[in-house]
Amino acid sequence: MSDHDYRPKSKVGQWFNDRLPLLTLANHLTDYPTPKNLNYWWTFGGILTFCLITQIVTGLTLAMHYIAHADMAFESVEHIMRDVNYGWLIRYIHANGASMFFLAVYIHIFRSLFYGSYKSPREIIWILGIIIYLLMMAAAFMGYVLPWGQMSFWGATVITNLFSAIPLVGEGIVTWLWGGYSVDNPTLTRFFTLHYLIPFLILGLVVLHIWALHVPGNNNPVGIDIKKPSKDTVPFHPYIVIKDGFALLMFMIVFAFFVFYAPNILGHADNYIEANPMVTPAHIVPEWYLLPFYAILRSVPDKLLGVVAMLSAILILAVLPWLDTSKIRSAVFRPLYKQFYWILVADVLILGYVGAMPAEGLYLLIARVATAYYFLHFLVILPVLGFKEKTLPIPLSITEPVLGGSPNLAVARNKESKIE
């Protein structure tokens, strides 16, 4: 069914739709042809939308009680926790919601990496996703500063000082970011403003991300182009809606576990001590979702190069569609890539682990090897693999391997035509 053919049944609907075609949009979204072989790794887009809305709603309600002032921020957060009706619940959802958001986004990103969803013609979807990811990190970092605890203050100090690595103008930029000569009240108020703004920027980008997705349609586990609509697709509603809904429920169980049984396990105890510019906590660690990049930062002994390495580790993802030279999308048909994929997953997990450990001795050595491998994967292995790898034969359609039961195309096609 083409979008342009849609016409509402009721007279009122037609009258409205002729003036503002919202019903055409709704029809496009419900009928949107989706590959019928999408697995549960494809449900994280919906889960992420849920995470974003949860953060916006809980954030708005927290902002009704929070006071963005260096003298009052810490107390106002305690006030939310102790006095405000259900304040503890709203804050724990918001704080753990950030972790859940990153958990989901990492699964979403690694799903793309496995099934080659970033490849032509989906590069713009991918790049929009990377921008969203960068904004998520900025929002999470600034949100973590707002309670004005020790980790808030020193996290803000360390991260803003990254800009001082820029030659010549670095110090000026840091002073400008702070609005003073150290992290202080002006820093807090501007962070609060930006923390409030960024989720709405993300929301706008999510609309573009989905719009860009709906042009070529979803990639799928087989990674081949499909005709849409065809035998290989099902309408988004009800098939994908119900599957996404079930996955979301499972995800919410994990979410609720953290909120109700371990609300502080992902945080740091030092953040329940009010910010003190005279004392740095003995061991500063960022939130778990930033640890791999923190490990990369610390693995380089030079200040400027450390910052450059850390930023490159993120920005290299934006050019991934051009670093991966293989025409085959799905790792299912790329036996070598599949192995390197899992090595990369292990590498990032190792980086995350050593990022939480002191930067000395064996940990530092492991961090350096893992950092080198991370860049090796994207800059050497992926480009070379596209030329060297012997890929497996890909099926002509999603239906084919199911009905044919063998990669032999002639047999499969024969059987398919008999069934018809």
Add this chain to the structure above:
Amino acid sequence: MSEKKTKRRDFLFTATTAVGAVGAAAVVWPMIDQMNPDASVKALASTEVDVSSLSPGNTLTVLWRGKPVFIRRRTQGEIDEARAVKMEDLIHPEKDEDRAKDPEWLVMLGVCTHLGCVPLNDKGDYNGWFCPCHGSHYDTSGRIRKGPAPWNMEVPKYEFVNANTIKIG
């Protein structure tokens, strides 16, 4: 159309664009500059500290412009250690004589030049300071000796107002 003649319309187009760009820049600059330190922050430029209670081998930490300042009354051993260091062993070569005019008193910003943490006193491989964040070691003159920090801890502008009082800033 062999020769492109500048017309009245081309002039208007260029002039409008130029005036528009200047106007936009004039509006954008206040939006950017409002984030720089304001008058009330700049007003807190100096602070006076009474150091009469400080005995040799001890450090006083005071807040100046929101940053900790270390005031250390050094022992003779620390002074000798700092002055004996060869310039070629230093990452950021500075003579101790230039950093501490009165050798007994070392006044410097207690801010690690790596990413801004506060180093810990009497720690590290060089008996000076050690930054717990990313492992920078400073000597008894506050000079960087080992680790990721690029420079020595900064010595601010300060003076002795009288025998017991230091004015920082």
